[in-house]
Amino acid sequence: QQQVKQSPQSLIVQKGGISIINCAYENTAFDYFPWYQQFPGKGPALLIAIRPDVSEKKEGRFTISFNKSAKQFSLHIMDSQPGDSATYFCAASMGNDMRFGAGTRLTVKP
Amino acid sequence: GAVVSQHPSRVICKSGTSVKIECRSLDFQATTMFWYRQFPKQSLMLMATSNEGSKATYEQGVEKDKFLINHASLTLSTLTVTSAHPEDSSFYICSARDPRQGAGEQYFGPGTRLTVT
Numbered sequence A: 001q002q003q004v005k006q007s008p009q010s011l012i013v014q015k016g017g018i019s020i021i022n023c024a025y026e027n028t029a030f031d032y033f034p035w036y037q038q039f040p041g042k043g044p045a046l047l048i049a050i051r052p053d054v055s056e057k058k059e060g061r062f063t064i065s066f067n068k069s070a071k072q073f074s075l076h077i078m079d080s081q082p083g084d085s086a087t088y089f090c091a092a093s094m095g096n097d098m099r100f101g102a103g104t105r106l107t108v109k110p
Numbered sequence B: 001g002a003v004v005s006q007h008p009s010r011v012i013c014k015s016g017t018s019v020k021i022e023c024r025s026l027d028f029q030a031t032t033m034f035w036y037r038q039f040p041k042q043s044l045m046l047m048a049t050s051n052e053g054s055k056a057t058y059e060q061g062v063e064k065d066k067f068l069i070n071h072a073s074l075t076l077s078t079l080t081v082t083s084a085h086p087e088d089s090s091f092y093i094c095s096a097r098d099p100r101q102g103a104g105e106q107y108f109g110p111g112t113r114l115t116v117t
Helices: none
Strands: A004-007 A010-014 A019-025 A033-038 A045-050 A056-059 A062-067 A072-077 A086-094 A097-100 A104-109 B004-007 B010-013 B019-025 B032-038 B044-051 B067-073 B076-081 B090-096 B112-116
Touching: A004 A086, A010 A019, A019 A033, A019 A086, A019 A104, A033 A062, A045 A056, A045 A062, A045 A072, A072 A086, B004 B090, B010 B019, B019 B032, B019 B090, B019 B112, B032 B067, B032 B076, B044 B067, B076 B090
Parallel strands: A010 A104, B010 B112
Antiparallel strands: A004 A019, A019 A072, A033 A045, A033 A086, A056 A062, A062 A072, A086 A097, A086 A104, B004 B019, B019 B076, B032 B044, B032 B090, B067 B076, B090 B112
């Protein structure tokens, strides 16, 4: 059973544009929602994370929007750059149980 | 941030042999470590959770006798793939929880590419 659904599967954005990736979860017990960035052949790196007591968190060009009632959260990358081209994974966790989305392959064209 | 290392980064072994992968937390003590497997263009699949000094908890469908996990210290966990076969070829990634951080946060190692010939 897929507990975290992520979309789109792939995304192409022009340099300077906004990249938006969406995730939805099913288990209301999840209490931590991170986004990871992964480059080919590398391990995932924590990008930004949010807990359900806030609706938005911004760190530089990266923003998480969180809708607890809809059980959805999204990642916005402002002023997207070619260096942002990577695969992005959302996740949801409670305690040691972390479930990942399927991933979004982002390509930022110069 | 918390740093997790893995060794080796790449390993090629012959079918039927065993290979050990190490995962270390470099600047913190990790009471809990995790082992994931990732196939090309796919997401991370949790294989097992290991707690220091106790037996690992394996996810459903993961053969515990094939994937031996040892978490003998607060900074080291090892994954041994026994009697490896070509279908075991994959990208293996470990992660660790830093107890100084908030609940849920995991820090990932750089991964180990295993190729079984």
